[in-house]
Amino acid sequence: MPILKEQNPSAITLPTPVAEIRHPAHRPHRVVLIPGDGIGPEVAEATVRAVEATGISVEWERIELNAKTIAEHGGVLPNTVLDALGLFRVALKGPVGTPIGGGFQSVNLALRKKLNLFANLRPVRNMPGLKTRFSDVCIDLVIFRENTESLYSGLEHRVAPGVVESLKVITRKASLRIAKSAFAFARREGRRRVTAIHKANILKISDGLFLRCCRRVAREYPEIRYDELIVDNAAMQLVTRPETLDVLLTPNLYGDILSDLAAGLVGGLGIVPGANLGETHAVFEAVHGNAPDIAGKGIANPTGLMQSAALLLTHLGERTAAERLETAIHDVYREARYLTPDVGGAASTADFTDAVIRHLELPAAA
Numbered sequence: 001m002p003i004l005k006e007q008n009p010s011a012i013t014l015p016t017p018v019a020e021i022r023h024p025a026h027r028p029h030r031v032v033l034i035p036g037d038g039i040g041p042e043v044a045e046a047t048v049r050a051v052e053a054t055g056i057s058v059e060w061e062r063i064e065l066n067a068k069t070i071a072e073h074g075g076v077l078p079n080t081v082l083d084a085l086g087l088f089r090v091a092l093k094g095p096v097g098t099p100i101g102g103g104f105q106s107v108n109l110a111l112r113k114k115l116n117l118f119a120n121l122r123p124v125r126n127m128p129g130l131k132t133r134f135s136d137v138c139i140d141l142v143i144f145r146e147n148t149e150s151l152y153s154g155l156e157h158r159v160a161p162g163v164v165e166s167l168k169v170i171t172r173k174a175s176l177r178i179a180k181s182a183f184a185f186a187r188r189e190g191r192r193r194v195t196a197i198h199k200a201n202i203l204k205i206s207d208g209l210f211l212r213c214c215r216r217v218a219r220e221y222p223e224i225r226y227d228e229l230i231v232d233n234a235a236m237q238l239v240t241r242p243e244t245l246d247v248l249l250t251p252n253l254y255g256d257i258l259s260d261l262a263a264g265l266v267g268g269l270g271i272v273p274g275a276n277l278g279e280t281h282a283v284f285e286a287v288h289g290n291a292p293d294i295a296g297k298g299i300a301n302p303t304g305l306m307q308s309a310a311l312l313l314t315h316l317g318e319r320t321a322a323e324r325l326e327t328a329i330h331d332v333y334r335e336a337r338y339l340t341p342d343v344g345g346a347a348s349t350a351d352f353t354d355a356v357i358r359h360l361e362l363p364a365a366a
């Protein structure tokens, strides 16, 4: 039986899946801002403007983190980043490019490992009014991706000329932790189904352990339907029956790939927000990368980072501001006059942002 949810649901106001991490209620809130590189600074500036237009007072601690600072510092995580995050514990982050097939280690990976940001949460929903191949069905799913291990262990070596090994690491501890977060989230949000994604037919020991952990946690949540999908079948289900999927609980690599696929269902990478959550820190960032092909052109879509900022505001306890920001973004999509080229419009990043701010400044509907 498909899980049908309300079409065009109200603003995303996801609570953090790790209930313990609540940022101290500073006024103004203190948030580390890492604009990143490529389109990062463009979407970060747009998002800061939108957050400020909600009226919430935020003190931004801006930290540069990009290929240049990495070259200067000689490591991917300068002390400035770690010191600021140690103090403020919460960040809004733009994308940072990673060289392909060589060069420095991924900044994102290093940050997630260093701060133990074990849960990567990506809510994927239709944008109101936006025509896509799937706009006739209600897509409202959340991907819970384990963020610290699997093939992202970074353990690769050359065994012999022409032969390399990459180690896929799966631990009981990390698998139980992500499964508990996903189920606790599903219970809190009234979600009805959690689907574990795996390839345990082939990777019997590693994905087998992941599945056993998911099953163990599932037994503690009898009201939530638990099932499993092999990752290739999950990819197919996502494009044939996306409305039936609810919470996807995944190891690292599968979640990474499926979340880009899922982003494609609702309009592309420019839209989908994300959060990296641990026990003590939280870093909010969009799903997309630094998009070097459009960097500097002023046409990047800031929706993904703005919606990540709405998750951040919820995390800070500013639920009303988060809802207002989400609603303003949705209104701009409904209006369809100021959309960026990736979603079929002709507006610039600044035009879209101005439109969001105008909606934020409108008096509340009588």
Ligand code: NAI
Pocket: 039, 043, 094, 095, 096, 097, 098, 099, 108, 269, 270, 271, 285, 286, 287, 288, 289, 290, 291, 292, 293, 294, 299, 300, 301, 302, 304, 342
């Ligand atoms: P990408 O997301 O940067 O770009 C893929 C395609 O989507 C491009 O055509 C791009 O123009 C478009 N796109 C992405 N975001 C957009 C936006 N906000 N508005 C409009 N169009 C947008 O992915 P790609 O090319 O795989 O990666 C580029 C670099 O980004 C790599 O170095 C990668 O490592 C890095 N990356 C960083 C991430 C992070 O910092 N969290 C996440 C993903 C990739």
